[in-house]
Amino acid sequence: MxxxxxxxxxxxxxxxxxxxxxxxxxxxxxxxxxxxxxxxxxxxxxxxxxxxxxxxxxxxxxxxxxxxxxxxxxxxxxxxxxxxxxxxxxxxxxxxxxxxxxxxxxxxxxxxxxxxxxxxxxxxxxxxxxxxxxxxxxxxxSSKIAVNPLVKFDSREATLDEEEKAESKKNPLNADESQRVILFFRQYHPTYSCFVEFLLYTGIRTGEAVGIRWQDIDLEQRLISIRQTIGRERGGYTKIRKKPKTLQSARSLKMSDRVFELLTKIEFRKSEKSDLIFTSPRGCIIDHGNFRKVWKDSLENLGISYRKPYATRHTLLSQALEAGMTIPQVAAIAGHKDGRMILQHYGRVINQPQLPE
Structure with a gap:
């Protein structure tokens, strides 16, 4: 071998x-x-x-x-x-x-x-x-059983409806939809409003945003250091702190003006630098399930077709490509090893065909 x-x-x-x-x-x-x-x-x-x-x-x-x-x-x-x-x-x-x-x-x-x-x-x-x-x-x-009972078990093929639904949930929000979402959260879900804006403005993974602490923020240098991610045990309620998804996911991002303004308007408590920046309405770690429900209800109220919260990531990365950033630059923002994932998921943004005149 x-x-x-x-x-x-x-x-x-x-x-x-x-x-x-x-x-x-x-x-x-x-x-x-x-x-x-x-x-x-x-x-x-x-x-x-x-x-x-x-x-x-x-x-x-x-x-x-x-x-x-x-x-x-x-x-x-x-x-x-x-x-x-x-x-x-x-x-x-x-x-x-x-x-x-x-x-x-x-x-x-x-x-x-x-x-x-x-x-x-x-x-x-x-x-x-x-x-x-x-x-x-x-x-x-291991000689525990004689034959594998699943050897001839057929895999499933996604139906056209399943493929369309899965694809639609990945679609980025357009500029109008993003602004409406931000305004809606500011008015009806103020506890989550800064969290949603941070997701839309940085494109980082939801678990990474949940795990961001004040000690990971350098306002003088305008840097965000992504050092941990917080998720929920699948099918359970236990919160799990772990290292970023990949070696490249542990990264530092230079703040844009809107990210800098967002963070400076949040109360900065220097004596508690271990505190998470974004918390739930009860001041606890944001629960992915609870936030997803608020997110879903908000999109329904706004008449916007459902996308997963992860669509905030697709939104920022698509905007970066449309603004002319290179694939390696966008891959670095996303925390990817190289540009292959960017080409795979956002190729339509880069190579969108135009009809001849």
Whole structure:
């Protein structure tokens, strides 16, 4: 097996004595490759590669103990435990899948009908199907079960309606809509008004804005330092503080005049520099779910088609491109490694075709 991590080349035999013409051995190597991939995502990759070496067992893969009946939670928890995930990562999609299995009554591993009736968007369904398949593959290679029950399970294709709805929720607000939203929040939701303006004026992620503290602000140098993000455990209410999404997400942004004016008009308490700048109506950490409800109701009252709060990010980045900023500059504002994501999501802004005269 050969692969590269941050310009460093790795090469090793994950299964000494294994044979490519053996279906069992190919499954084991596939599971090892998945584990390496998951460790890289979770930031727990073992550069010594010892964690990924597998010894051939004298017992055939898939020869499960006849006295043991496995259920989906047994397999799911066992597989997740091998991934060495950070708590924040485990609390994300992995916890969502676990709750989904619990709601289905923790069926037996051979039962897959429950998943076929889960109501999810096609993209979410396919992502969770991939995760469940990986868990079942691990169970096969660990000789817990004989066959992967999801091998022939079909993925879903998004309907045209689903694609249109998903795309519309990403659309940026135009200048008129942005101004109406700002004025509406100032009048009816003053606690959130500065938070909404900050999102629209900076284009940073919602969790990053929630986590901004006064100690991250330098009004003299007009700099905003993004050092943490605050989110909510998926499906739960626990607030999670974590480092920014990527290495590039930990960044400093130069304030525009409107951002500077916004921050200077907020009461600046020098004796409490650890305080969050934006808080909920009760003075607590802003809850994403509660804010999303206020946001949704506000758009409905204004007669503006629904977009997720994340659309504030699309709005600022689109404005930056329309104003003539370069792709690397916009990528730096967004906290992206390079301009590929900008081209992928905002290419229509850059390359909007014009009919010939």
């Amino acid at each position: 050969r692969f590269t991590v941050e310009s460093r080349r790795f090469s090793f035999h994950p299964l000494p004595g294994g044979r490519w013409d053996s279906k069992r051995d190919r499954q084991i190597v596939g599971a090892i490759a998945s584990k390496i991939q998951n460790d890289l995502v979770a930031g727990s990759f073992d550069p010594t590669l010892k964690r990924y070496c597998h010894s051939l067992s004298s017992s055939p893969v898939g020869q499960a103990s006849p006295s043991r009946q496995f259920y989906w939670l047994d397999i799911w928890d066992g597989w997740v435990a091998t991934l060495n995930l950070k708590a924040s990562t485990k609390a994300d999609h992995y916890q969502c899948v676990r709750r989904m299995i619990e709601k289905a009554g923790n069926p037996r591993i051979e039962d897959t009908d429950w998943f076929d009736f889960v109501i999810l968007a096609a993209s979410t369904f396919n992502r969770r199907l991939s995760m469940l398949r990986s868990a079942a593959t691990w169970a096969v290679t």
